[in-house]
Amino acid sequence: MANEELIYRITRAVYGRLGAQADERTVENLVTDIYRAIEPVVEGNNGDAGGDGAGRRDGKRGLTAHGGEAEGSSDRLIVSVFGVDNPGIVAGVAQILAESGCSIADINQTVVQGKFAMVIIADSTNSNAPVATLKERFRAAGDKLGVRIYAQREDLFNAMHRI
Amino acid sequence: MEYSQAEILQTVRMTEMEHLDVRTVTLGLSLRDCAGDSIERTAERVRAKIERTAERLVQTVDEISSELGISVANKRISITPAAHVATGARSVADCLKLARAIDEAATHVGVDFLGGYSALVQKGWTNVEDVFLASIPEALATTKRLCSSVNVATTRAGINMDAVARVGRLIKEAAELTRAEGGLACAKFVCFANAVEDNPFMAGAFHGVGEGEAVINVGVSGPGVVNHAVRHAPRDMPLHELAELIKKLSFKLARAGELVGREAARRLGLRFGIIDLSLAPTPLRGDSVAEIIEAFGFERAGAPGTTAALALLTDAVKKGGVMASSAVGGMSGAFIPVSEDAAMIDAARVGALSLEKLEAWTSVCSVGLDMIAVPGATSAETIAAIIADEMAIGVTNSKTTAVRIIPAPGRVVGDMVEFGGLLGTAPVMAVNNFNCADFIRRGGHIPAPIHSLRN
Numbered sequence: 249m250a251n252e253e254l255i256y257r258i259t260r261a262v263y264g265r266l267g268a269q270a271d272e273r274t275v276e277n278l279v280t281d282i283y284r285a286i287e288p289v290v291e292g293n294n295g296d297a298g299g300d301g302a303g304r305r306d307g308k309r310g311l312t313a314h315g316g317e318a319e320g321s322s323d324r325l326i327v328s329v330f331g332v333d334n335p336g337i338v339a340g341v342a343q344i345l346a347e348s349g350c351s352i353a354d355i356n357q358t359v360v361q362g363k364f365a366m367v368i369i370a371d372s373t374n375s376n377a378p379v380a381t382l383k384e385r386f387r388a389a390g391d392k393l394g395v396r397i398y399a400q401r402e403d404l405f406n407a408m409h410r411i
Numbered sequence: 412m413e414y415s416q417a418e419i420l421q422t423v424r425m426t427e428m429e430h431l432d433v434r435t436v437t438l439g440l441s442l443r444d445c446a447g448d449s450i451e452r453t454a455e456r457v458r459a460k461i462e463r464t465a466e467r468l469v470q471t472v473d474e475i476s477s478e479l480g481i482s483v484a485n486k487r488i489s490i491t492p493a494a495h496v497a498t499g500a501r502s503v504a505d506c507l508k509l510a511r512a513i514d515e516a517a518t519h520v521g522v523d524f525l526g527g528y529s530a531l532v533q534k535g536w537t538n539v540e541d542v543f544l545a546s547i548p549e550a551l552a553t554t555k556r557l558c559s560s561v562n563v564a565t566t567r568a569g570i571n572m573d574a575v576a577r578v579g580r581l582i583k584e585a586a587e588l589t590r591a592e593g594g595l596a597c598a599k600f601v602c603f604a605n606a607v608e609d610n611p612f613m614a615g616a617f618h619g620v621g622e623g624e625a626v627i628n629v630g631v632s633g634p635g636v637v638n639h640a641v642r643h644a645p646r647d648m649p650l651h652e653l654a655e656l657i658k659k660l661s662f663k664l665a666r667a668g669e670l671v672g673r674e675a676a677r678r679l680g681l682r683f684g685i686i687d688l689s690l691a692p693t694p695l696r697g698d699s700v701a702e703i704i705e706a707f708g709f710e711r712a713g714a715p716g717t718t719a720a721l722a723l724l725t726d727a728v729k730k731g732g733v734m735a736s737s738a739v740g741g742m743s744g745a746f747i748p749v750s751e752d753a754a755m756i757d758a759a760r761v762g763a764l765s766l767e768k769l770e771a772w773t774s775v776c777s778v779g780l781d782m783i784a785v786p787g788a789t790s791a792e793t794i795a796a797i798i799a800d801e802m803a804i805g806v807t808n809s810k811t812t813a814v815r816i817i818p819a820p821g822r823v824v825g826d827m828v829e830f831g832g833l834l835g836t837a838p839v840m841a842v843n844n845f846n847c848a849d850f851i852r853r854g855g856h857i858p859a860p861i862h863s864l865r866n
Contacts, residue, residue, distance in 0.1 A: 260680040264467075267474075322478075322674075326414070328423050356412050367412065367419050379478045398423050400480035407666040409418045 258282050271373070272322065320406025324353065325370045325379070327386070331395030333364040340393050344385045345370050348377040364395060369402065421663075426481050430635035430698040431664065433671045434691050435485040436472045437526075437611035438465050439618040439626045439684060442491040446498045450505040453496060454512035461488065461516035461525075464625055469521040471678050475671055483671065484693070485833070488517060489616035489628070490527035494543040506546035507553070514554035524599075526616030528559040531606070533568040548581050551596035552588035558614035564604035564802040566809045570857040575802065578602045579795025579851065583818060586787070590820040593828035597817040598750075598782065602798050604805030604812045609685045610741045615778070615813055626684030627676040628741065631668030631732075632691045635698040636660055637724075641706040653707070654727040661688065661731025669736045687741025688732035689777060690724070692752035694835040700724075700745050701754035701764075712755055713764030721745065722775035742811060744777025750830060750837035751782055759838045760825075766797070766840055774804050779813035784828045784837035787820040792848040794818060799851070807860050 258279050263270055329341055338357060345352060350370040357366040375382070379399065386397040425431035445456035469486045476483040490496075493509060500506045510528055517525035528550055530540045547559050561578055564570035582602075586594035601615040608619020611628035618626075637660055644656060669686045676683035692700045701712035707720040725744045733739050747769065749755045758764035766783065773779045779801050785794075798814045805812030819828045819839055826839045 256680060263678060263680070326419060328419055330423075354412050356416065358416075365416065365420075367414075367416060369412070380474075383477065396427075398427060398480060400422070400426070401478050404479045404481065404667060404670060405414050405419065405422055407670045408422055408663040409414060 255279060255283055320403035320410075322401055322403050323371060323373045324402035325350070325372050325382075325399050326402050326405055327368040327370055327397065327399045329364065329366040329368075329390075329395050329397045331364050331390075331393070333359045333362050334394055337364055337393050337395055338366065340389050341366070341368065341386070341397065344382070344389055348372075348382050348385070349375045350382075425633070425636050425663070429633075429639045430693070430695060431633045431667065432482040432484050433476075433629060433668050434632035435487050435611050435613075435630040436468075436483055436672065436675050437487040437489050437616055437628045437630065438468050438679075438681070439489045439609065439611075439616075439622055439628055440464055440491070441618055441622060441624050442493075442496045443620070446496045448499050450497065450499040450501075450508055453499055454509045457490075457496065457509065458512045458516045461490070461513065462519050465520040465522065467679060472671075472675050475674050475678070479667075479671060479674075481667055481671060484632070485524070485613075486522050487611070487613060487616065488520070488522050488525045488527075489611065489618045490525065491620065492527055492529040492531055492617050494530035494540045495620065497539055497543055500539055500542055503542060503546040503549065506543050507550055510546065510550035510554055510557055514557045517556040522556065524556050524558050524613045526558040526560065526613050527618060528557050529561060529617045531562040532574045533562055533565045533571050535571065536574070544577060544581065547600065548585035548588055548596060551585050551599050558599045558601075558616070560601045560603055560606065560615045560617060560813075562603040562606040563798070564806050564857075565859075566605055566806050567859055569859040570604070570799065570802045570806055572799065572851070572856055573854045575602075575799050576792070576795045576851050576854060578798060579791040579793075582794050582816065583791045586818045586820055593822070593830065594784075594787070594817045594819045595830055595834075598815065598830050598834050601813045601815040602802075604802040605810060606813075607741055607811055609687075611685075611687050612689065612691065612742060612746070614815060622684075623682060625681050627672055627679065627681050628684040628687065629668050629672030629675075630687040630689060630691065630741065631664050632689070632693075633660070633664040634690045634692050634700050634703055635695075636664065637690065637728075638697055638699065638703045638706060641703055646708070650707075650723060654723055657724060657727035658731035658734075661728045662735040664688070665732040665735035665739070669738065683738065685738050685740030686732070686736050688728055688739055688743040689741065690728055690745040692746065692748065692755070693833060694751055694753055696753050699752045699754040700747055701752050701758055705754060711761065711763035712758040713768045717768070718771050718775055721747075721772050725776040742777040746778060746781060747772055747776065748782035748815070748835075749840070750784065750828075750835035751833060752835075756836065756838055759840055766842060770800060770804070773801060773812055774808060778811055779805070779815070781813065781815050782817070782834065782837060783815070784817045784819045784822065784839045785842045786824055786839055787818050787822050789818045789842050789844075790848065792851040793842060793844065795851045796847040797842070799857075803857070806857075
């Protein structure tokens with residue numbers, strides 16, 4: 249029987265150290281490893297650690313529900329680009345993604361009556377830049393290329409458009 | 412591609428152009444374990460607990476906002492009604508020590524408002540609550556982020572008319588204490604019937620005694636999104652089709668809000684509480700509930716028929732949201748705060764929207780007479796009587812109603828009172844000044860209503 253309170257505390261400590269950029273799966277693996285390492289010690293003095301009910305509940309969720317869900321990924325970004333067509337827009341956006349360590353999972357681009365529209369689904373699992381940095385690069389590139397570039401996590405689209 | 416271009420475009424348009432935002436991420440925090448014999452010790456424990464629990468709230472929510480590309484307008488805290496915590500308070504000065512400690516903690520963690528300087532007195536008040544109620548005007552006048560509420564009525568208990576009369580007086584006092592700012596303290600105070608325990612919106616948020624240790628509650632918004640859709644629908648679209656359209660949008664708004672809330676709760680290691688579906692306007696043009704109503708086919712908000720339109724709107728928002736999430740709570744309706752809604756201000760200024768029509772609206776939408784400025788000469792009894800009417804609507808219809816009214820000192824009908832920021836600018840509205848003082852002076856209690864023979 250896992251000590252949920254402890255798992256919750258470890259999870260919180262790991263998030264506290266790694267900050268928002270913490271990858272869910274990495275955190276989960278870390279917490280599992282740490283817990284396994286100290287489990288024998290914990291089992292030895294198996295008292296109720298106390299604490300609040302809210303914490304326990306979330307601690308449990310941390311190890312079970314997360315990570316395995318197929319409902320949109322927090323590791324994937326939807327990059328949408330709109331504006332007046334010009335040469336070099338696709339290259340400019342792709343270059344930023346490449347430099348940041350994001351790979352392109354899907355791409356769709358059209359030009360209708362001189363209006364450029366592109367949507368890229370990018371996988372940021374191995375990204376070396378926080379989303380804020382990526383967005384700043386997109387903003388600067390967008391100014392230069394004369395287009396608006398938006399980057400939003402994929403799970404938002406899944407939440408809004410899939411029942 | 413997994414999503415059609417139209418779907419992606421819709422989301423981008425909503426978040427970037429139509430002001431789809433999460434209006435507030437509110438951390439609900441129990442302070443019941445902070446109550447002590449001495450108010451000094453209680454205040455210190457309260458300060459420490461708020462600062463400890465909410466330390467990463469603002470930063471975490473900002474990060475999520477950036478990743479999802481959804482702006483989160485406000486980060487807030489709601490606490491256990493402070494009157495429950497102020498057990499050691501013997502005087503107004505004691506209560507003010509607690510108020511200031513709470514306000515300083517709110518400033519320290521960077522939230523814009525903290526709600527819960529509150530008391531629930533629908534049946535009566537204790538000795539501590541007696542002192543606590545007396546402290547509310549000064550507490551609001553001398554703090555920046557503190558919000559206060561008093562529940563004076565419930566469907567089960569009826570209306571405590573002694574409390575209603577007292578709230579009328581304390582609103583006048585709060586207005587006088589902040590005379591130079593147009594009575595600003597009153598904008599941070601709300602009087603409730605059937606107050607909800609998990610409301611994330613200010614000024615009425617508090618963390619109910621039935622709640623857990625700490626939760627993340629989310630208030631979604633999106634009048635801009637609904638407004639855009641209704642305006643672009645054909646002028647002859649039948650109303651049931653409009654309702655369907657609004658339902659679908661509300662589903663999407665609720666889903667986006669829940670995602671933000673659950674993510675925030677996960678990262679903060681807290682439980683996710685509820686999502687409040689209320690359409691809440693901001694002073695920005697287009698981000699207005701009154702404009703949605705007008706788009707139904709009215710020259711101005713307040714015209715005959717607008718109560719029906721608002722009923723449809725509120726119901727459709729709820730139905731879409733309930734389909735989207737199993738954690739719907741709070742107020743969940745449509746807010747009609749006059750000073751915070753540009754089209755409502757216009758409607759009031761041209762005489763289309765009166766206090767009486769607003770009162771009628773509140774019978775079909777959440778929440779009540781909200782952010783209404785009235786002439787400074789309005790008596791405490793008249794304010795209490797306006798509150799009594801509103802409480803009666805809530806109690807009889809088993810819904811939450813509220814009054815946030817500002818008797819702006821020295822101002823007369825037609826003046827504008829500037830409160831700044833989200834609180835907006837309120838046009839001073841006319842009040843029916845026929846005397847009601849004898850009714851209020853009777854005091855006592857209006858018994859709880861019967862629940863059969865409903866007509």
